[in-house]
Amino acid sequence: MFDILAAAGGAAxxxxxxxxxxxxxxxxxxxxxxxxxxxxxxxxxxxxxKVAGLKKGDQVVTAGGLVGKIAKVDDDYVHIDLAQGVRVKAIKQTIGDVIPPGGSAAND
Incomplete structure (x- = not known):
């Protein structure tokens, strides 16, 4: 009798x-x-x-929020015109987005 109860308890x-x-x-x-x-x-x-396809004349937004037009593209850097007479050098990877040609102009 105990063997039957032990077998039933072991299975559960x-x-x-x-x-x-x-x-x-x-x-x-x-x-x-x-x-x-x-x-x-x-x-x-x-x-x-996007970064690999950057070219002179593209309007871009940097990761810091600066909007400008690319003046020169190097291997690791881009030169961006932010305003008339204001040019900055930025690392390519910090470019956040490319503004399509129909977007607002950055250098008005």
Whole structure:
């Protein structure tokens, strides 16, 4: 009689397979990948393409919020005309965005 009760109690206390315990962690990793990491990688790639495509005459906005027109493009730097007679040298990676030709003029 005790053997039957012991067998029934042992079956009820049996733990689920170990891989089931990892399912919530794997699910969280997948959620982070699709909602945070993947979109950030896409934005970074788009920014690198914009920076690689900079050319003289493009109107740009720097990461600091300065708006100007590119006067010269080097390998790592761009020279930006902010106003008449005001030219700054900026690192290419600090260019935040390129203003489309229909945007407002920076050097009025």
């Amino acid at each position: 206390a049996e733990a689920p397979p170990a891989w089931i315990n990892w399912l919530p962690i794997i699910g969280m990793i997948l959620i982070f990948w699709f909602l945070i990491i993947r979109p950030q990688m896409k934005r970074t790639k788009e920014h690198q393409q």
